[in-house]
Amino acid sequence: MKIAFHGTNAENFHPGFEKLLLGSYLIRSLSDELSEPAERKYFEEAEVIVGTSLSNAQPRPTQARLYQVAGAGYDGIDFSCLPPKCTVCNCFGHEDAITEYVMSAVLTKYVPLAEADKKLRKGEWDYQAGRPEGLRRECSGTAIGIVGYGHIGSGVARRAKVFNMEVHIANRSTLTVDHIIDHYYPLADLSTFLAAVDVVVVALPLSNDTSGLIDQQAFAAMRPDSLIINVGRGPVIKEKALYEALKDKQIGGAVIDTWYVYPTDSNDTSYPGNYPFHTLDNIIITPHMSGWTWGTISRRQGVMAENIHRLEKGEPLLNIVKRGEY
Structure with missing residues (x-):
């Protein structure tokens, strides 16, 4: 053979x-x-x-x-x-690797290691215990919303529970609330789902049904300090809507690993989108690496x-x- x-x-x-x-x-x-x-x-x-x-x-x-x-x-x-x-x-x-990536991304919202390091290298002790300006919210007790409950989505839900997060799931097929899932929403009720969570994780494959699912209306439903993470497929989130929501500070931030533009070969240094995401200060961009271990x-x-x-x-x-x- x-x-x-x-x-x-x-x-x-x-x-x-x-x-x-x-x-x-x-x-x-x-x-x-x-x-x-x-x-x-x-x-x-x-x-x-x-x-x-x-x-x-x-x-x-x-x-x-x-x-x-x-x-x-x-x-x-x-x-x-x-x-x-x-x-x-x-x-x-790849679900173990991706869930580790997602939880790392979630923790960037609550544990500002990079920012604290950057400040202290300049002699700025803003995050020191005892200083009111350094107080921050914990991940524990916040709500994570996962769009899609396949291999990745279910893995993220289990890890989020370990961090004592409230788990909300939006999924095409009906799910039962159990020791992992606190709230279930059909995809038709996406706006209600998005308004209820602090972190949104997109874990959907690309299809005719999922393309552009997260659009301008979806971003309008999100909390103003919410974080969106995409480890599914880039076009599940409408590119223009994502860029404008970040540029206008409509949401708190994003961590994006799956994209709209990909290199054609190893020498291609193209940016990953049709909009200048790399110029924004409220997004972390990574090169489709979350599952690559x-x-x-x-x-x-x-x-x-x-x-x-x-x-x-x-x-x-x-x-x-x-x-x-x-």
Whole structure:
């Protein structure tokens, strides 16, 4: 069986992968461009492709039986470019890393370590205990609102509970209030949900239903000191609405990890949006890094190897997003 790791992102999962497989396989990492004839030929003949992007600009993988997305999001895969028999699966394993990122972002609102450090380096003791100007609110007892209750959203909720936060969930499917969830809202009641929380975490994938869900009306419903964090997909939040809400100080701030503009190659130094977010002082911008850890790599490799074993044995695959036709 030929296995192809296609592109820079997928290539990160290749080292050590052979040790996870039972049996002998042909495995090769291929460039994003597939510029060499031998690469194109191998890509066309591979039965398993691990990748994150597939379009009409690339050769057709005519022998593919499994397209294993090297992550959770599959909006970069054009299913029409795959043979009908090919099943598409994604993988997760990033929720621990992302929940750590989210809780770090939440704590920036309540524990101003960077600001205190910056001031003290200039001899300013504003945050010293005993000074009234240094008093601050604790994270404990505040309300966190999570939009989307999948792998990431549920992980964030569990961690937030450890910090004694009140957990509010807005979700498409109905949820039951329990020892983790304090309040549930349908997405149709988004404004009420947003008005009730101090921190908003967007953890939704991008779809026709979620694109632009957080718009100007949503920002108008938020508390004036609220913090919004996006670890889902950038366009779930309307870009112009986000920029204007921050520029006009309509909300307290934002921590954004998923974007509207991405680099085309490693030499591309483009800014991540169509608006100058980098000039604003009430936003932390990061380069889609929240789930990128060695732990994520290892967990995803395990799922990929398991799916290859299942494919060979004719067993049901894990995390199917598009089932092949037989």
